Amino acid sequence: MTDLPTVALLGTGAMGAGMARNLAAAGIDLRVWNRTPERAAPLADVATVAATPAEAVAGADVLLTMLYDADSVLEVVSGLGDAIAPGTTWLQQSTIGVAGTNQAIALAEELGLVLVDAPVLGTRKPAEDGTLTVLASGPDEVADHVAPLLDAIGSRTLWLGPAGAGTRLKLAANAWVLTVVEGLAESLALTRDLGLDPALFLDAVQGSAVDAPYLRLKGEAMLSGALDPSFALSGAVKDADLILAAARAAGTELAVLPGVREHLARGVEAGHGDRDMAATYLAH
Structure with a gap:
């Protein structure tokens, strides 16, 4: 399973926790972080629980954000600094709206990240069952890279074009x-x-x-x-x-x-x- 990407999942709330368990069940090396540590701690049996976002993303191939809103997504990612390497794929799955996604696109360009805008349809139970529908948008060349992740969390993925279409x-x-x-x-x-x-x-x-x-x-x-x-x-x-x-x-x-x-x-x-x-x- 060494060909699978290492993933840093930031945000283990109602959606992120179920997604994390399905990613781990697919054999993906997973690190998790949550602003409220008590919500990430139960995932210690399947993932490395990081104390900070920077600790989670260090050396990861994919950054996955499942946070509450645009402010929290932009604040956390912009604060990663040198911890995240240019060229890392950023799988942004939070619902942050058009304006928030446009800011994420600009931030990804600034940090040298490859943004995949991929919000999901479904709530807690589909997230736990791995049956979400993923609305993915981003560069075609990273589709295969993130496919194991999207297959783990969802039953269907639609690729819609450039980043922003998913949102x-x-x-x-x-x-x-x-x-x-x-x-x-x-x-x-x-x-x-x-x-x-x-x-x-x-x-x-x-x-x-x-x-x-x-x-x-x-x-x-x-x-x-x-x-x-x-x-x-x-x-x-x-x-x-x-x-x-x-x-x-x-x-x-x-x-x-x-x-x-x-x-x-x-x-x-x-x-x-x-x-x-x-x-x-x-x-x-």
Whole structure:
């Protein structure tokens, strides 16, 4: 397995921890770091837990970032200094928006890194199961280099062109996800407020053309209160802001997303930010 790259994974939160275990299971030599050390420590059985980002990346062939937002990604990578060698592949998988990705492209050029912009579709469970969809974009010549990593964390990889294309498609996909979650919350709330058991909505659409596994998964979470985060509500608000910023820059008029963002933010303001994004239902 010596032909596999050595990987430094920075960010072992809800997504990064599952990705780390799948990378290690594929035989990849892995170092991990997290800003909160307690979240990286459980990975000591499959990876080298580094005390600093610089310690993690020293001698690594691939830097993989799975951090919360653009500020954290840019701060950590720009602080690596001489610890990361020019020519290292930077697999940037955090959701950081168009502006953040443009800054990452500039930073990669400054540091001499080869940037692969490759955000993922999926939440905690797909990350743990290795069934994420990877939206990869970057130089064609590094596709084979990172293929073992992408195969380990995902069930499907789409190569989309130059770096930045992955992020753009991720935002479009997340716009749909957030719309579905908020629309579901509103339909359940309306069913309830019209004097019916809200579970009847899920029964009514079951097996129809508008049914979907995701609809039932989130609907049952909303009604049961089983809201351990697969993707936190606060993260959904962050992504909604990234989508709206990208739409403004592109000149796209979005009629639905501003209202979706307002309702998601209402849930955060009500104290549900650390719960799953299905907790938007609690604010209705």
